[in-house]
Amino acid sequence: MIEFENVTKSFGETDALHEANILIEDGDFVFLVGPSGAGKSTFIKLILREINADSGRILVDGQDITRFSNRQIPKLRRDIGMVFQDFRLLPHKTVFENVALAMEVIHATQRTIKRQVPQILSVMGIEDKADEFPDHLSAGEQQRVAIARAIINNPKMLIADEPTGNLDPDTAWEIMQLIDIINRRGTTVVMVTHAKDIVNRMGKRVVAIDHGHIVRDSVGGEYGYDD
Amino acid sequence: MIKNLFYSLKQAFIQMWRNRGMTLASLFSITAMLLILGLFFFLTVNVSFMTESVKEQFDTIEVFLEDSTSYEEAQTMMESLMALDDVSNVEYISKKQAMAEFKERWGENGYLLDGLSENPLPNSLRVTLSNLQGGELTASICRNFIGVEDVRYYQTEINKVLAISDALQKAAMVIIIFLVIVSVVVVSNTVKLTVMARRDEIMIMKYVGATNWFIRGPMLAEGMLIGMISAVISLGIIWALYEKMVEMLGDQAFVLFSTTFVETEFMMFNLVWIFLALGLSIGAFGSIISMRRYLNEA
Numbered sequence: 212m213i214e215f216e217n218v219t220k221s222f223g224e225t226d227a228l229h230e231a232n233i234l235i236e237d238g239d240f241v242f243l244v245g246p247s248g249a250g251k252s253t254f255i256k257l258i259l260r261e262i263n264a265d266s267g268r269i270l271v272d273g274q275d276i277t278r279f280s281n282r283q284i285p286k287l288r289r290d291i292g293m294v295f296q297d298f299r300l301l302p303h304k305t306v307f308e309n310v311a312l313a314m315e316v317i318h319a320t321q322r323t324i325k326r327q328v329p330q331i332l333s334v335m336g337i338e339d340k341a342d343e344f345p346d347h348l349s350a351g352e353q354q355r356v357a358i359a360r361a362i363i364n365n366p367k368m369l370i371a372d373e374p375t376g377n378l379d380p381d382t383a384w385e386i387m388q389l390i391d392i393i394n395r396r397g398t399t400v401v402m403v404t405h406a407k408d409i410v411n412r413m414g415k416r417v418v419a420i421d422h423g424h425i426v427r428d429s430v431g432g433e434y435g436y437d438d
Numbered sequence: 439m440i441k442n443l444f445y446s447l448k449q450a451f452i453q454m455w456r457n458r459g460m461t462l463a464s465l466f467s468i469t470a471m472l473l474i475l476g477l478f479f480f481l482t483v484n485v486s487f488m489t490e491s492v493k494e495q496f497d498t499i500e501v502f503l504e505d506s507t508s509y510e511e512a513q514t515m516m517e518s519l520m521a522l523d524d525v526s527n528v529e530y531i532s533k534k535q536a537m538a539e540f541k542e543r544w545g546e547n548g549y550l551l552d553g554l555s556e557n558p559l560p561n562s563l564r565v566t567l568s569n570l571q572g573g574e575l576t577a578s579i580c581r582n583f584i585g586v587e588d589v590r591y592y593q594t595e596i597n598k599v600l601a602i603s604d605a606l607q608k609a610a611m612v613i614i615i616f617l618v619i620v621s622v623v624v625v626s627n628t629v630k631l632t633v634m635a636r637r638d639e640i641m642i643m644k645y646v647g648a649t650n651w652f653i654r655g656p657m658l659a660e661g662m663l664i665g666m667i668s669a670v671i672s673l674g675i676i677w678a679l680y681e682k683m684v685e686m687l688g689d690q691a692f693v694l695f696s697t698t699f700v701e702t703e704f705m706m707f708n709l710v711w712i713f714l715a716l717g718l719s720i721g722a723f724g725s726i727i728s729m730r731r732y733l734n735e736a
């Protein structure tokens with residue numbers, strides 16, 4: 212559960228997010244849309260505590276994370292899987308090692324790692340790529356590795372910042388299907404996107420941000436504007 | 439905790455191997471640093487050791503007696519000297535005894551004295567001072583005794599030696615501190631390169647919820663390992679060098695300063711701890727300094 216209560220975050224003169232209020236329940240699927248510079252990434256960075264709010268409260272599973280100390284942040288992030296437009300894989304590590312990193316961070320045993328990484332890779336349909344390096348993979352395959360890394364520790368939430376932004380429409384749709392499957396298994400999903408047809412086709416909840424204001428929040432909504 | 443330690447060590451070795459160029463460079467510079475540092479350490483310890491023994495030798499006043507002065511007259515002088523507060527002991531040294539000591543001090547070169555037909559050394563009194571401050575006064579009292587030929591007391595020499603050794607030790611201390619700082623900078627630059635090369639990795643590790651210690655651990659281990667290996671290498675080199683030096687110059691030093699070098703075993707025993715501690719701290723500080731900025735941003 213994620214709840215924003217009158218959250219404001221400004222950078223100098225501009226309010227990247229202004230008095231935002233929103234409630235995202237467990238198991239929800241939310242598309243976050245809006246023009247470039249609207250405040251979407253700011254919204255996500257606030258949830259991860261990459262940045263902290265100037266005012267207001269942000270509750271994640273009932274805890275106000277704006278009051279978290281630096282030492283509490285790692286714990287927060289272990290409950291959140293993160294996927295980015297540019298994949299953010301480590302180029303000098305194999306697919307297996309890239310995914311294993313997320314498990315090493317939580318001090319999983321080598322045995323558990325050796326058992327679970329191949330499992331998640333086969334769920335993602337890239338079990339045969341385990342020993343490849345990222346730049347030998349197609350863009351779609353790289354994003355699958357990134358998703359595998361994001362969900363291997365069974366996080367409660369998956370947050371994706373334009374995960375299909377670098378993909379062709381067919382591959383984008385495949386990735387979208389994977390994220391949908393993850394959501395059906397019970398993981399809350401917040402996905403920033405500019406992909407109008409994906410949003411319209413999925414028919415999920417759509418939250419629109421513009422100039423730091425939440426201007427629309429509709430279930431089964433449409434993308435709603437032209438870029 | 440234990441798991442983190444193993445993970446850190448493993449990652450540290452992997453990193454050191456992958457950046458072996460940089461690793462070698464910092465190993466080399468820290469080793470060089472420690473070597474110079476070790477030389478200054480040895481210099482300081484030896485100088486202070488020699489100063490002590492010089493002080494010990496010169497806390498005595500040698501009172502040379504005229505040949506005509508009888509043993510009884512000498513006894514009277516000794517009694518009045520013993521009565522002084524600044525005097526702890528007075529010893530009568532006969533001509534013969536003086537010659538024997540002289541020969542001993544010359545060691546292997548002592549045979550040179552065998553050529554002398556008669557003993558040129560006078561009988562003497564050796565006055566040991568309990569307080570160096572009272573040296574000058576005691577010496578002048580001795581000069582005023584009848585039957586005294588000459589009084590030898592090295593006040594000015596002692597002061598000179600003390601001043602020189604004091605200056606040497608202070609200079610060595612400054613250089614040592616300077617070298618330690620330079621070493622920290624060297625390590626911190628090495629680790630900084632590692633950190634910069636691993637910037638993306640650090641960012642990604644933070645996204646998946648790595649604690650700062652999880653990220654810091656391997657780099658701290660890397661710095662400390664480099665520091666420790668450097669310490670071991672320089673200890674080996676210094677050990678060999680010092681032993682060679684003691685072997686080659688020990689006798690000369692004895693003739694020149696009437697004292698030996700500090701024993702190799704004693705020096706090394708102390709140096710092992712100093713160097714290991716120093717190597718580890720140089721490594722640790724170097725890594726912590728260079729990581730601090732990166733870990734604090736998000």
Ligand SMILES: Nc1ncnc2c1ncn2[C@@H]1O[C@H](COP(=O)(O)OP(=O)(O)O)[C@@H](O)[C@H]1O
Binds near residue numbers: 247250251252254
């Ligand atoms: N670190 C920052 N420093 C200054 N301004 C920022 C920073 N991050 C975001 N902004 C500003 O805040 C606003 C919202 O940015 P962002 O949340 O990244 O937008 P979006 O992701 O919707 O494109 C923009 O005007 C942007 O310039």
Ligand SMILES: [Mg+2]
Binds near residue numbers: 251252253
């Ligand atoms: Mg953005």
